[in-house]
Amino acid sequence: MDFVLNPDRERFQLTLVMALLVNGRTVLEDFAWAAGVERFANALKEFGLDYVQQGHQLVLTGKGFQYDLPSLLPIDFDEECNVMLWTLASKDVEQIYTFAAEADDAGIAQVASAKETLQKYFKVKAVSDEPAKFTFTFGYDEPSIKKDSLGNVAYIMRNRLLLRGLLRSDYITFEEKSTVHDQWTKMLMYFGVKMKYEGRGMEQLSELERRMMIARGQKVERTQFTEMAETKVITAREYYVPGDATEALAFALLTTISSLPKTAKVCVKNVDLNSSRAGALTCFKRMGASFETVSRRERYGDVYGDIEMFPLNPGKRLQGRRFSEDAIATGVKDYPFLAVAACFAEGETILRLPKECRKELRPINDALAENLRKTGAEVGVYDDGLVIRGLETVVNGSDFDGGEIPEIGLALSVLSIALENDEPVAHREVVEKRFPGILEKLNQVMNLKNEKQESEEK
Structure with a gap:
């Protein structure tokens, strides 16, 4: 049974920003809108x-670095999108910009939140400041680059720094x-941006430097080096936005924990396999899930491919694992799928969240744990994340x-479908809005079981 997924939303949004900066046409092949992305495209208009x-193409025409500068800036997207739109505007430090909303409690709160995010990523000078309207200019100076507890630049800040440097012809x-x-x-x-992006470690040292460091007992850690130089023109290219790795993980989880016949096979097509985005898939593989990349393609500057998924062999279980902050960081939005898998795993699973998001995610972890305890699994919430001891059989x-x-x-919908519950998970409309059509497709997977039963009855 083959499935085509919704395009990866994060990559699609970045593609639209890139298309604006291209001096000409960008053609997206095998095109389909991801949820909410067309609204972002309209903001970029x-x-x-x-x-x-x-037809099956989306043809985007950009204006290069001479794009327009709207004075009223949007504030109603998520943080990642807002920051990219504001970065585009920040190339002009003389123009006056405005955040505005309805002068009610919701509008005042929205402007206040936008101001807080703005001042987190930019240096600005206020022109006027009212409860539901903030007028300002961007400063030329950049905030200092701060690294997180893992030694990385947070990806929203990294994307912003690279975009701003590109617009200002900075060396970064x-x-x-x-x-x-x-x-x-x-x-x-x-x-075609002039960049160097490479891993560095012991191999970058001379033989003498290596020997001296070994003699001193010093350890050389491998690092990721980014360098960007001035680029005057970005040329038009064809591009493709692969399928959502989160949706692929949902299919892999359902295939693994549901009671599908051992001959069942589920294939999801053209999935985003960028390791810094699809890290939760790698974690799930470490737990013993049975899936393989059968068609890996390195095109359009990145990697994507088809994934075939199979039920576990009879008598085999997932295995509990300890996942560190750096493992979870590459799929932090997807760790709930690992938590569900842990309810079925042998032994203990520990999910350690990056320090920067622990406080924000604590109430979310409490709610997730409350749901998962209904399976009978032992679920503990602690300062660093979650600890889960699974059951041999979850019924x-x-x-x-x-x-x-x-x-x-x-x-939780995957869990509910696997348990063949009659009632859907509450707030399913939130899932449908973000992942349109996914629940129907997941229910189709369970048809493999029904077809097997009908065949045996005949």
Whole structure:
């Protein structure tokens, strides 16, 4: 049974920004909109992006670095999108910009939140400051580059720094211990931006330097080096936005924990396999899930491919694992799927979250744990994350509530479908909005079991 997934939303949004900066046409092959992305494309129209759908292609026409500058800036997207739009505007430090909303409690709160995010990523000077309207200019100076507890530049800040440097023809260089969500970096390289992006470690040292460091007992850690130089023009290219890795993980989880016949096979097509985005798939593989990449393609500056998924062999179980902060960081939005898998795993699974998001995710972990305990699994919430001891057989569990987090809702929906519950997970509309059509497709997977039963009855 083959499935085509929704395009990866994060990559699609970055593609639209890139298309604006291209001096000419960018053609997206095998095109389909990801949820909410067309609204982002319409926001970029205010900067001069034009697009038209032609059959299975989306043709985008950009304006290069001479794009338009709207004085009223949007504030109603998520943080990643808002920051990229504001970065585009920040190339002009003389123009006056405005955040504005309705003068009610919701509008005042929205402007206040936007101001807080703005001042986190930019240096600005206020022109006027009212409860539901903030007018300002961007400063030329950049905030200092701060690294997180893993030794990396947070990906929203990294994307912003690279975009701003590109617009201002700045020279930029920094090193990180690893990378999280480097699609923008690879996209810049693919479209011809003068960049160097490489791993560095012992191999970069001379033989004398290596011997001296060994003699001193010093350890050379491998780092990721990024360097960007002035690029005057970005040329037009064809591009492709692969399928959502989160949706692929949902299919892999359902195939693994449901009671499908051992001959069942599920294939998801053209999945984003960028390791800094799809890290949760790698973690799930470490737990013993049975899936393989059968068609790996390195095109458009990155990697994607088809994944074939199989039920576990009879008598085999997932295995509990300890996942460190750096492992979870590459799929932090997807850790609820690993938590669901842990309920079925032998032994103990520990999910350690990056320090920067622990406080924000603590109430979310509490809600997730409350849902998962309904299966009978032991689930503990602690300062660093979650600890889960699974069951040999999970047969109970219902009345799940995904709340307002679509990834949690989707993970619990997979659990509910696997347990063949009659009632859907509460707040399923949140899941449908973020991952349109995914629940119907997951229910189709369970048809493999029904078809097997019908065949045996005949």
